[in-house]
Amino acid sequence: MNILLKSAKIVCPEDKNLHLKKRDILIKKGVIERISASIAPLSNVRELTFKNLHVSLGWFDSSVSFGEPGFEERETIKNGLAVAARSGFSDIVLNSNTRPVPDTSSDIVFLKERSNGSVTRSYPMGSLTMASEGKDLAELFDMHNSGAVAFYDFKQSISNPNLLKIALLYAQNFDGLVMSFPQDSQIKGKGIVNEGEVSTSLGLKGIPSLAEELQIARDLFILEYTGGKLHIPTISTANSVKLISAAKKKGLDVSCSVAIHNVLFTDDTLNEFDTNFKVSPPLRTKVDCKALIKGLKDGTIDFVTSDHMPMDIEEKKVEFDNAAYGTIGLESSFGALNTLLDTEETIALLTKGRERFGVPAPSLKEGEMACLTLFEPSSEWTFQKDDSASTSKNNMFQGQNLKGKVLGLINNNQITL
CATH class of the missing domain: 3.20.20.140 (Metal-dependent hydrolases)
Incomplete structure (x- = not known):
């Protein structure tokens, strides 16, 4: 899995050098290879761009x-x-x-x-x-x-x-x-x-x-x-x-x-x-x-x-x-x-x-396996029954106004979008 996240705002209070900074993140074979202000497109690397993209552990x-x-x-x-x-x-x-x-x-x-x-x-x-x-x-x-x-x-x-x-x-x-x-x-x-x-x-x-x-x-x-x-x-x-x-x-x-x-x-x-x-x-x-x-x-x-x-x-x-x-x-x-x-x-x-x-904690550093949640925090929407992929639908949040959406997850050398 080779992915390049473009212009991702990082939410990671543990790292003051990255927290709330916009960075490109290059992930190769599930490992964070590079975090930089700008990374040029690469061959055989899937580039992902989202509006208002935020990333956290x-x-x-x-x-x-x-x-x-x-x-x-x-x-x-x-x-x-x-x-x-x-x-x-x-x-x-x-x-x-x-x-x-x-x-x-x-x-x-x-x-x-x-x-x-x-x-x-x-x-x-x-x-x-x-x-x-x-x-x-x-x-x-x-x-x-x-x-x-x-x-x-x-x-x-x-x-x-x-x-x-x-x-x-x-x-x-x-x-x-x-x-x-x-x-x-x-x-x-x-x-x-x-x-x-x-x-x-x-x-x-x-x-x-x-x-x-x-x-x-x-x-x-x-x-x-x-x-x-x-x-x-x-x-x-x-x-x-x-x-x-x-x-x-x-x-x-x-x-x-x-x-x-x-x-x-x-x-x-x-x-x-x-x-x-x-x-x-x-x-x-x-x-x-x-x-x-x-x-x-x-x-x-x-x-x-x-x-x-x-x-x-x-x-x-x-x-x-x-x-x-x-x-x-x-x-x-x-x-x-x-x-x-x-x-x-x-x-x-x-x-x-x-x-x-006792669950191993991930790290947002170069050389570490990528364990990242992608989200955007500002959109307002109403949760409906069709928004759930769960087999059971007993959700008290149906019809409730929510703020922010999950865009994807990168973990175990896999990605869900």
Whole structure:
């Protein structure tokens, strides 16, 4: 693959000599050969020119679900990775919510092999407990040796605090990352949306913020006792931000993420009973959104995620109470986040998180393999159902105004345009 990118504005805060500079970038056989103010056209090199072309390091998403194995009707790994590439993501962490769940080393090997050769690289998580049932620890060490980057019972509360304690202690032997979903299942009860004025007016059972915050407080106390590495995925409340901020000031090795839809939407959107807005954790209030945005800006929240979760129409086109949780979000991630933050902040967030999961970080330097997302940040457009290449169409961003578009991805000596 020989490509010449012309007049690309580079967004790379890590390199002050290149950041926000316009440069030509020559890539030969997947390697960045030259970065210069001007590079003359070359034979056997494909020249790419776009209006308002911007380039950054490839983007990273820490929470992506597909369906294979077990739920291929939602999304196969092959098509899911093609969607991720089209969305500008060079690396994704694959959630452990398949059937069967990946709780052995052979499961991890299968997921890695199914991802081979794709433009986007996939890094699987293993489940924390056998069959994600919360009873016995899964084969953490064996899965780690086979390539699992973290251990997580996807969207399942760890109800047994001693199990989390043992997991954090055990994983320290190989520097493993343990994840705990922030929701107390007993306090959640039969709740399905945020508990508050909206849930009361709509007659929907509520999930109080306490369900999230109590679980986080418990997990942080356990982490302080055991040591180890803990990641709390997709927080959603203002007090959760405060709890994690205090823990970081204590020096605890804790990180957290937030789903993009949880910083952009509130539970006011539920008035139409659109099941695409039924997600876990639930959409909260304006006060929570404001605190989450502040947490992103001050670094309390380490990174954002699309929390991409395909669901077929049979699981969504039902009564709100009976609908499955989840929304897809890879294809709308950049345009949605870019409406809320400026482009530099957006790119900084979309390129963060690899180190926490032990994923190799790319570099925008001559002699390095090219791992670049191409985008333009200024066009305003409305996301429609036809804009999605995902097999499932459960996207809460349908009909929403977005800003900026992905133009392509260069990675693994391949290009997607």
